[in-house]
Amino acid sequence: MTHVHRKHVVMPDDTLTFLETYQRTHNLPSFSAVIEAAALALKEQELRAQYAQYAADYAQNPDEQREAEAWLNLPMGDEPQ
Template sequence: MTQTHRKHVVFDPPMMQFLESYRERHNLASFSAAVEAAVAALQQQELRAGYEQFARDYATDKEAQLEAETWLGLPMQEQE
Protein backbone atom coordinates (compact mmCIF):
# COMPACT_ATOMS: atom_id res chain seq x y z
CA MET A 1 0.00 0.00 0.00
CA THR A 2 1.38 3.38 -0.99
CA GLN A 3 1.14 6.19 1.48
CA THR A 4 0.46 9.66 0.09
CA HIS A 5 0.97 13.07 1.59
CA ARG A 6 -0.61 16.34 0.60
CA LYS A 7 1.39 19.54 0.44
CA HIS A 8 0.42 22.98 -0.72
CA VAL A 9 2.92 24.41 -3.19
CA VAL A 10 2.96 27.67 -5.11
CA PHE A 11 4.52 27.95 -8.56
CA ASP A 12 5.26 31.03 -10.61
CA PRO A 13 3.03 31.17 -13.71
CA PRO A 14 5.79 30.15 -16.19
CA MET A 15 6.69 27.12 -14.06
CA MET A 16 3.04 26.16 -13.72
CA GLN A 17 2.55 26.49 -17.46
CA PHE A 18 5.60 24.31 -18.11
CA LEU A 19 4.39 21.58 -15.74
CA GLU A 20 0.91 21.57 -17.25
CA SER A 21 2.36 21.45 -20.76
CA TYR A 22 4.72 18.65 -19.73
CA ARG A 23 1.80 16.71 -18.27
CA GLU A 24 -0.15 17.02 -21.51
CA ARG A 25 2.81 16.20 -23.82
CA HIS A 26 3.66 13.07 -21.86
CA ASN A 27 0.05 11.98 -21.29
CA LEU A 28 0.46 11.98 -17.52
CA ALA A 29 -2.69 11.30 -15.54
CA SER A 30 -2.43 14.28 -13.21
CA PHE A 31 -0.52 17.38 -12.23
CA SER A 32 0.89 15.37 -9.32
CA ALA A 33 2.36 12.92 -11.83
CA ALA A 34 4.16 15.80 -13.54
CA VAL A 35 5.57 16.96 -10.22
CA GLU A 36 6.64 13.37 -9.43
CA ALA A 37 8.42 13.22 -12.80
CA ALA A 38 10.25 16.45 -11.93
CA VAL A 39 11.31 15.05 -8.57
CA ALA A 40 12.51 11.83 -10.21
CA ALA A 41 14.59 13.90 -12.65
CA LEU A 42 16.14 15.82 -9.74
CA GLN A 43 16.96 12.54 -7.99
CA GLN A 44 18.65 11.21 -11.14
CA GLN A 45 20.57 14.46 -11.54
CA GLU A 46 21.90 14.25 -7.97
CA LEU A 47 22.77 10.57 -8.35
CA ARG A 48 24.64 11.26 -11.57
CA ALA A 49 26.51 14.16 -9.94
CA GLY A 50 27.41 11.87 -7.04
CA TYR A 51 28.81 9.23 -9.40
CA GLU A 52 30.77 11.89 -11.25
CA GLN A 53 32.21 13.19 -7.98
CA PHE A 54 33.03 9.65 -6.86
CA ALA A 55 34.80 8.98 -10.14
CA ARG A 56 36.86 12.17 -9.80
CA ASP A 57 37.73 11.78 -6.14
CA TYR A 58 37.78 8.12 -5.17
CA ALA A 59 37.74 5.79 -8.16
CA THR A 60 41.42 4.93 -8.21
CA ASP A 61 40.88 1.22 -8.82
CA LYS A 62 39.87 -0.02 -12.26
CA GLU A 63 36.74 -1.85 -11.06
CA ALA A 64 35.29 1.26 -9.43
CA GLN A 65 36.13 3.33 -12.51
CA LEU A 66 34.43 0.77 -14.77
CA GLU A 67 31.32 0.88 -12.57
CA ALA A 68 31.19 4.68 -12.78
CA GLU A 69 31.83 4.64 -16.53
CA THR A 70 29.10 2.06 -17.07
CA TRP A 71 26.54 4.01 -15.06
CA LEU A 72 27.44 7.36 -16.62
CA GLY A 73 27.86 6.03 -20.12
CA LEU A 74 31.13 7.88 -20.65
CA PRO A 75 34.83 7.22 -19.99
CA MET A 76 36.24 8.66 -16.78
CA GLN A 77 39.83 8.67 -18.05
CA GLU A 78 40.78 11.03 -20.83
CA GLN A 79 41.70 9.20 -24.00
CA GLU A 80 45.06 10.03 -25.52
Protein backbone atom coordinates (compact mmCIF):
# COMPACT_ATOMS: atom_id res chain seq x y z
CA MET A 1 0.00 0.00 0.00
CA THR A 2 1.34 3.41 -0.97
CA HIS A 3 1.20 6.13 1.64
CA VAL A 4 0.69 9.66 0.39
CA HIS A 5 1.96 12.65 2.34
CA ARG A 6 1.30 16.31 1.77
CA LYS A 7 4.00 18.92 2.24
CA HIS A 8 3.96 22.67 1.81
CA VAL A 9 7.02 23.98 -0.02
CA VAL A 10 8.20 27.49 -0.75
CA MET A 11 10.49 28.14 -3.70
CA PRO A 12 11.65 31.03 -5.86
CA ASP A 13 9.47 31.98 -8.83
CA ASP A 14 12.09 30.90 -11.37
CA THR A 15 12.29 27.42 -9.82
CA LEU A 16 8.52 27.09 -9.86
CA THR A 17 8.36 28.26 -13.47
CA PHE A 18 11.02 25.71 -14.45
CA LEU A 19 9.11 22.88 -12.75
CA GLU A 20 5.80 23.88 -14.32
CA THR A 21 7.44 24.08 -17.75
CA TYR A 22 9.05 20.69 -17.16
CA GLN A 23 5.65 19.23 -16.34
CA ARG A 24 4.15 20.54 -19.57
CA THR A 25 7.05 19.64 -21.88
CA HIS A 26 7.35 16.12 -20.48
CA ASN A 27 3.59 15.55 -20.29
CA LEU A 28 3.66 14.64 -16.62
CA PRO A 29 0.20 14.16 -15.11
CA SER A 30 0.70 16.36 -12.05
CA PHE A 31 3.05 18.71 -10.27
CA SER A 32 3.62 15.92 -7.75
CA ALA A 33 4.96 13.77 -10.59
CA VAL A 34 7.50 16.49 -11.36
CA ILE A 35 8.66 16.57 -7.74
CA GLU A 36 8.86 12.77 -7.68
CA ALA A 37 10.95 12.79 -10.89
CA ALA A 38 13.26 15.37 -9.35
CA ALA A 39 13.64 13.32 -6.17
CA LEU A 40 14.44 10.19 -8.20
CA ALA A 41 17.07 12.13 -10.17
CA LEU A 42 18.63 13.33 -6.91
CA LYS A 43 18.67 9.77 -5.57
CA GLU A 44 20.41 8.55 -8.74
CA GLN A 45 22.92 11.40 -8.52
CA GLU A 46 23.65 10.49 -4.89
CA LEU A 47 24.07 6.81 -5.75
CA ARG A 48 26.46 7.66 -8.58
CA ALA A 49 28.51 9.83 -6.21
CA GLN A 50 28.60 7.01 -3.64
CA TYR A 51 29.82 4.50 -6.24
CA ALA A 52 32.46 7.00 -7.40
CA GLN A 53 33.60 7.37 -3.79
CA TYR A 54 33.68 3.58 -3.43
CA ALA A 55 35.85 3.33 -6.52
CA ALA A 56 38.20 6.03 -5.26
CA ASP A 57 38.48 4.53 -1.77
CA TYR A 58 38.28 0.76 -2.24
CA ALA A 59 38.58 -0.32 -5.84
CA GLN A 60 42.35 -0.68 -6.14
CA ASN A 61 41.88 -4.11 -7.69
CA PRO A 62 41.45 -3.83 -11.50
CA ASP A 63 38.51 -6.29 -11.43
CA GLU A 64 36.75 -4.23 -8.76
CA GLN A 65 37.53 -1.05 -10.72
CA ARG A 66 35.85 -2.48 -13.83
CA GLU A 67 32.83 -3.49 -11.76
CA ALA A 68 32.53 0.02 -10.32
CA GLU A 69 32.83 1.53 -13.81
CA ALA A 70 30.08 -0.77 -15.04
CA TRP A 71 27.76 0.28 -12.20
CA LEU A 72 28.41 3.96 -12.90
CA ASN A 73 28.39 3.53 -16.67
CA LEU A 74 31.40 5.84 -17.01
CA PRO A 75 35.16 5.53 -16.67
CA MET A 76 36.21 6.19 -13.09
CA GLY A 77 38.75 8.80 -14.13
CA ASP A 78 35.93 10.87 -15.65
CA GLU A 79 33.48 11.04 -12.72
CA PRO A 80 31.74 14.40 -12.30
CA GLN A 81 32.89 16.66 -9.51
